[in-house]
Amino acid sequence: MTHNISNTTLNAGISLPTYDRKRLKAKIVHLGFGAFHRAHQALITSEVLAKTSADWGICEINLFGGEELITQLRAQDHLYSVAEKGADTTTVKIIGSVIESLHPTFDGQQAVLEKMAEEQVAIVSMTITEKGYCIDPATGCLDKNNALIKADLITPSEPTSAIAYIVEALRIRRVRNIQPFTVMSCDNIQGNGHVARAAVLDFANLVAPELANWIKTNVTFPCTMVDRIVPAATAETLSEITDLLGVSDPCGIACEPFIQWVIEDNFVNGHPDWNLACAEFVPDVVPFEEMKLRMLNGSHSFLAYLGYLGGYAHISDTMTNEHYRKAAFDMMMKAQAPTLNMPEGTDLNTYAKLLIDRYSNPSLKHQTWQIAMDGSQKISQRMGGSLRFHLQNETDYRWLAMGIAGWMVYVSGVDEKGNAIDVRDPMSEQFKTIYQQHGKNRSVVKALLGIEAIFSTDLIKNDQFVDEVSKAYELIISKGARNAVASL
Structure with a gap:
């Protein structure tokens, strides 16, 4: 089925990109054509193309799943829509920066590798989630x-993981004497460029140490900080987009109006002038990344676990409860902001207020359940650094203790009304085993804190911290999440 996105089919006031898409070359290969990338990097690139005569096109690749999405994207000439939903108004944009797509299922691994090895490709970017980096x-x-890495080490020339694809594509470029590309992670991971670099170099060292040395010398891995709330597309979203557009768009996505992208200026082969849209190139992304991880992502996790347990389906629903609203703001300003080391002139109070406004946007149906996924991969990044700061300085961290306790109750797999929670987490089996041994008792806290893949060993040795989390846990179990949040 062809979804004919053209100026004749679109509703009044919505039009195709005005730039000539024929001038574009696939200079960026992006791994992970998910919701976030569609509403963030691809959109920002499209806005740069509208302002310049640049030729930076994107080739989209999904390595795992998403076959149907790629098929739908091809059926509409790689055009798709983004609906930016404010509290009062919605703006619809048609994105034209994507010009090609590949999937190993249809096209084969070699076609993907050949694309990544093409001379004009200057950047390989990624939104593959924490799991995609295969990092311990x-x-x-x-x-x-x-499992993926084990298989890839046996046959590195037939990769399955994103990391092995990157290493093999760089090997091919080196053999053919083609300049390397920059590897740019756009995942919501602390030091995402360093994580990508570690994974790529470790894999390359295991396969061919001389290749690893060449990558170390010639390839850069800039860190980035990305921010935009992009809920997963639902049937309701897609139906709404059809009404707004005048034509159906199965690749369409809805998001908030706010957008931010901070990029370490460290590219070996050039980059688009993303700063002409809304991006900011900086020498060091770390302070901005810490700000977002702790203030936004940390409070988001807090609201996801305690909101879900409190019976709230969406983040905006939690904001209708004054206790949740105040707790989220206090967590940002009292538990997280004091731990940050920001460039001069950064106004964290304004940033926190802006976050509360964003959370309160009722047009965004951002599910607490969705944000609660993969907590084992996120919780230490979002709360661990701040915890260490407070424990060293003997300052107040009760919001962090409550957030961790909320996560612990959530991963029990049973909510306050006795209903099953669909816990999506790579460690869910381990949580199940721990709960079978302990039940919903205080002793479960120490067992969960003892998982070294999540919590560093210094935390479980701190009796005061263990006690604080245990008290918060017992409060949620006995009085319920809403009362526990109100107690803060």
């Missing part, structure tokens, strides 16, 4: 026991 969270190094 305890060591920060490549997880050699990861």
Whole structure:
């Protein structure tokens, strides 16, 4: 079925990109054509193309799943729509920066590798989630026991993981004497460029040490900080987009109006002038990344677990409860902001207020359940650094303790009304085993804190911290999440 996105089929006030898409070349290969990328990097690139005569086109690749999405994208000439939904108004944009797409299922691994090895490709970017990097969270190094990595080490020229694809594509470029590309992670991971670099170099070292040395010398891995709330597309979203557009768009996505992208200026082969849209190139992304991870992502996780347990389906629903609203703001300003080291002139109070406004946007149906996914991969990044700061300085961290306790109750797999929670997490089996041993008792806290892949060993040795989390846990179990949040 062809979804004819053309100026004749679109509703009044909505039009195709005005730039000539024929001038574009696939200079960016992006791994992970998911919701976030569609509403963020691809959109920002499209806005740069509208302002310049640049030729930076994107080739989209989904390595796992998403076959149908790629098929639908091809059926509409790689055009798709983004609906930016404010509290009062919605703006619809047609994105034209994507010009090609590949999937190993249809096109084969070699076609993907050949695309990544093409001379004009200057950047390979990624939104593959934490899991896609195949890193052992305890060591920060490549997880050699990861099933994908094990298979890829046996046949590196027939990769399955994103990391192995990158290494093999760089090997081909080196053999053919083609300049390398920049590897740019756009995942919501602390030091995402460093994580990507560690995974790529570890894998390359295991396959061919001389290739690893060449990558170390010639390839850069800039860190980035990305921010935009992009809920997963639902049937309701797609129906709404059809009404707004005048034509159906199965690749369409809805998001908030706010958008931010901070990029370490460290590219080996050029980059688009993303700063002409809304991006900011900086020498060091770390302060901005910490700000977002702790203030936004940390409070988001807090609201996801305690909101879900409190019976709230969406983040905006939690904001209708004054206790949740105040707790989220206090967590940002009292538990997280004091731990940050920001460039001069950064106004964290304004940033926190802006976040509360964004959370309150009722047009965004951002599910607490969706944000609660993969907590084992996120919780230490979002709360661990701040916890260490407060424990060293003997300052107040009760919001962090409550957030961790909320996560612990959530992963029990049973909510306050006795209903099953669909816990999506790579460690869910381990949580199940722990709960079978302990039940919903105080002793479960120490067992969960003892998982070294999530929590560093210094935390479980701190009796005061264990006690604080245990008290918060017992409060949620006995009085319910809403009362526990109100107690803060």
